[in-house]
Amino acid sequence: MTVMKITWRSIIPSCSKGVVKPEGKPKKDVSKQGSFTRFAMLDFSYPSSMLSEDLSTSLAGSNLYVFTLGELRLITNSFSSANFLGQGGFGPVHKGFIDDKLRPGLKAQSVAVKLLDLEGLQGHREWLTEVIFLAQLRHPHLVKLIGYCCEEEHRLLVYEYMPRGSLENQLFRRYSVSLPWATRMKIALGAAKGLAYLHEAEKPVIYRDFKASNILLDSDYTAKLSDFGLAKDGPEGDDTHVSTRVMGTEGYAAPEYVMTGHLTVMSDVYSFGVVLLELLTGRRSLDKKRSPREQNLVEWARPILNDARKLGRIMDPRLEGQYSESTKGSCIGLSMP
Structure with missing residues (x-):
């Protein structure tokens, strides 16, 4: 066929x-792809304890926020079942609410927080791929990535909430x-x-x-x-x-x-x-x-x-x-x- x-x-x-x-x-x-040069997976030291620093440096012009695990627990009420939105190959997704006092310049809004299931179908590589692409590609018909968390073994992504x-x-x-x-x-x-x-x-x-x-x-x-x-x-x-x-x-x-x-x-x-x-x-x-x-x-x-x-x-x-x-x-x- x-x-x-x-x-x-x-x-x-x-x-x-x-x-x-x-x-x-x-x-x-091209203008919405960010003001920095497109980069790829090979540009990052993986696996490496320096990954978080590498990401922060490379994504400096992307307007992404780097959240702590504690902040994401706070906005999702400790990933409570009441905030559970669904489950995919990546892991569970929970609804959260960002208060305008959480970070300077970050408006109050509902968000979706995706948590990598360490025993799931996808892993660190897929998480990193998602961060890399959505940090550089912005369009009205692509979901907006607001930020991410890379803390010890934990990998999370924070998106605009799609009601x-x-x-x-x-x-x-x-x-x-x-x-x-x-x-x-x-x-x-x-x-x-x-x-x-x-x-x-x-x-x-x-x-x-x-x-x-x-x-x-x-x-x-x-x-x-x-x-x-x-x-x-x-x-x-x-x-x-x-x-x-x-x-x-x-x-x-x-x-x-x-x-x-x-x-x-x-x-x-x-x-x-x-x-x-x-x-x-x-x-x-x-x-x-x-x-x-x-x-x-x-x-x-x-x-x-x-x-x-x-x-x-x-x-x-x-x-x-x-x-x-x-x-x-x-x-x-x-x-x-």
């Missing part, structure tokens, strides 16, 4: 039809109200802009783990990409791909990447198509509760997508009457893996 050769210039206007005015060609936004949680929860939570068409397309457009920013940066970044649970939503359903622990710098010069160990999530990862370990920006585009398919159908990328033929969303949808007479069958029935046929056709075309 071949990854569809499309560009963000085609995706962004198509997703926005009937929702918001297309903005034309996405612009490279509506993940797209996965909003789309698939059993008792949630169905997301309307306009909101789904707003989310798709925002996520596409976030990926476009990464791919078209002066030094391209491949996200590598684009999925519904990594798309967070603010109170207005603005989509922001989160969890950069698996992100990689893209190919440079004449290179066409980055060779790397296969990582990511089953059901979202591009087949070519899984088979060869060759990572390109098109690997992210494939994953975007899967998420767009989830938005259109209201189905999960993998759902073991369905019949064997319908468990894999892409495999179930492919024969339907190839027959124009059957396209209506793929749409989430809860969306009936909320979209035009032309807009539906454009979005279905973009979602085809």
Whole structure:
């Protein structure tokens, strides 16, 4: 199966039809990447007792705050169960509140504090990758990293709080109200802009783990990409791909990447198509509760997508009457893996 050769210039206007005015060609936004030179994992002494000092020096122009473990315990009420937001491969996430007296210049705000589970699926390397990328990449459709904590063996990250949680929860939570068409397309457009920013940066970044649970939503359903622990710098010069160990999530990862370990920006585009398919159908990328033929969303949808007479069958029935046929056709075309 071949990854569809499309560009963000085609995706962004198509997703926005009937929702918001297309903005034309996405612009490279180098100014928001910080006033310092981009650096990478190899720039840090790892493992090293000097890591905290290395980070503080390298991130001096990033406006990140270096928190103490005591401060983060204070703002989360000692990581109480009442403040628990969720659990991922990295570890537990708790809500906290920063008082404007905690640090000079740091406004009072709700935050999400992610604590690395030392026995979890991810580790120090993923924590460091996240700090490095989010310290240097700032965009309205990337979750904002406020600061971090690197104290003894403890590794924590502090983000802006996203009150509506993940797209996965909003789309698939059993008792949630169905997301309307306009909101789904707003989310798709925002996520596409976030990926476009990464791919078209002066030094391209491949996200590598684009999925519904990594798309967070603010109170207005603005989509922001989160969890950069698996992100990689893209190919440079004449290179066409980055060779790397296969990582990511089953059901979202591009087949070519899984088979060869060759990572390109098109690997992210494939994953975007899967998420767009989830938005259109209201189905999960993998759902073991369905019949064997319908468990894999892409495999179930492919024969339907190839027959124009059957396209209506793929749409989430809860969306009936909320979209035009032309807009539906454009979005279905973009979602085809």
